[in-house]
Amino acid sequence: MTDPIRTISPFADRLAAEVRRKRNSLCVGIDPRWERLPTELKRRHGDGTLSAVARAYEEFGARILDVVAKLVPIVKLQSAFFEACGPEGFRAQARLLQRARRLGLMTILDAKRNDIASTAAAYADAAFAGSVFDGQVHPVWQADALTVNPYLGRDAVEPFLQSARRFSGGLFVLVRTSNPGAGQFQDLPCDGKPLYLHVAEAVGAWNRENVGQCGFGDVGAVVGATHPSELAAVRRALGEVWLLLPGYGAQGATADDLAPAFRSDGLGAVVNSSRGILFAYEPDERDWESAVKAATEKTIADLQSTTPMAALARD
């Protein structure tokens, strides 16, 4: 952290500052699912077209953002559910990312992009500052961070790194995912250790190029909270890396499972919860936003009382 050749990582420091300010590192996952939306909202938008579903997702997401903006530091949009509505869904995705920024929330676009060379650069520019045509920058998603799949190797991750750094953005690279079958390839023993630890080491090297004042860098790792021993192994390997932890709540991970991911001051881990917060109401409940607010507050309180996030609450 005192190495003079290290550059500052505005992404990592901004995330640290927002986590400290909100006294928690809960990330609300915006994963809209038509069948779970409030009945009233479905009825109002549901004319049986894809555009109507996209409009409903946008209104639902916007109202969720309004509820959680004062409570949490960061949100994550799951791109698959917006893609499911076609071009209008992507329009909703862009508008929700914009609204989140206006509300002072940091944003992760969870699109798990991956490709080679200039193709990866096209994804990356779209995710961060914007696409460049004739020297002019055209904003597309303007997310603060993007999830990236590492299977293609360093030269395929490089364009994402470059674009993130030009825009003071960050990456979260898939290391050990939260699904039950994640180990099929990720746990294969390679040269004396599982594949996911090789990926973790690569993430560590990319991250060390740009560590901020907070001691963490701009290349994070996605590690499922559903696999506590793998989570602990990744944290041992990667002291300076922000970890993004899916799997808490609906996928079965508990606060205890998360503990090894944090530094003692409560920084270093972002805990994602999607379904447990988004769908905390009965479909017919009129005041569903209050239920979402209560679920968010309860999740924060749980995390602050049972994980090292407690240190943030005490400050």
Add this chain to the structure above:
Amino acid sequence: MTDPIRTISPFADRLAAEVRRKRNSLCVGIDPRWERLPTELKRRHGDGTLSAVARAYEEFGARILDVVAKLVPIVKLQSAFFEACGPEGFRAQARLLQRARRLGLMTILDAKRNDIASTAAAYADAAFAGSVFDGQVHPVWQADALTVNPYLGRDAVEPFLQSARRFSGGLFVLVRTSNPGAGQFQDLPCDGKPLYLHVAEAVGAWNRENVGQCGFGDVGAVVGATHPSELAAVRRALGEVWLLLPGYGAQGATADDLAPAFRSDGLGAVVNSSRGILFAYEPDERDWESAVKAATEKTIADLQSTTPMAALARD
């Protein structure tokens, strides 16, 4: 091929039939890049907005499709370049896939999607038959095949398989990619063989569930033609799998490098070429479509004279 429990794979058989009909298995990659478009087309659309770039990509792609439809069996759309134009870019992507179908071309959506469980299902439904809301199917991309990243393991690939099979579609799973640094993870020795051969074996198992009359199945593998020895190793491991070969032409692979990918009757490998065909003209050339047509015909002739694709030309 005579195992009675095997179901028929309409995707594999349709691809085989189209390859035989066109007497080649060249796939034209639709990877539009603003800086390489014909000057006339840029001038006409270039009002400096993202929508204008999307409109230019759509017209460019449509005219390419019209030129190649009678010559090749299949085209591949690189989703990154459409995403670079935001929601209007995705509208262009949808319209080009639709036009390709109308022209009798098979289509690959090269989006390298990956995620877990119901999230993967959202991507997959969008890629194939369409998103389902209230029991109603809403077409989104309606591609014949989708590229998929395998890092998350079988249960994350499963939703893509299920959706592909409901729509008689196919997958192409990344096995050994064409970029220079592909080996960083893909070549790691795991349990006595490189990681990419573990992925290849998984592809083989998924593919065997649904092999068609042609002897190939509906789960193909992406293997860079830029790595001939790895390509040969994958083909030895996967006798019944369609291989999608990027890297021919602009990326440096030659016809000789491709030979091991084919069965002796000329089936089994789809050779992608993007830049070498799309940008075969000088930017100011008025009749750029003739240059694209000539480049397509020359590429086909090269492949038919120097690879086992020759068997198709002789039939």
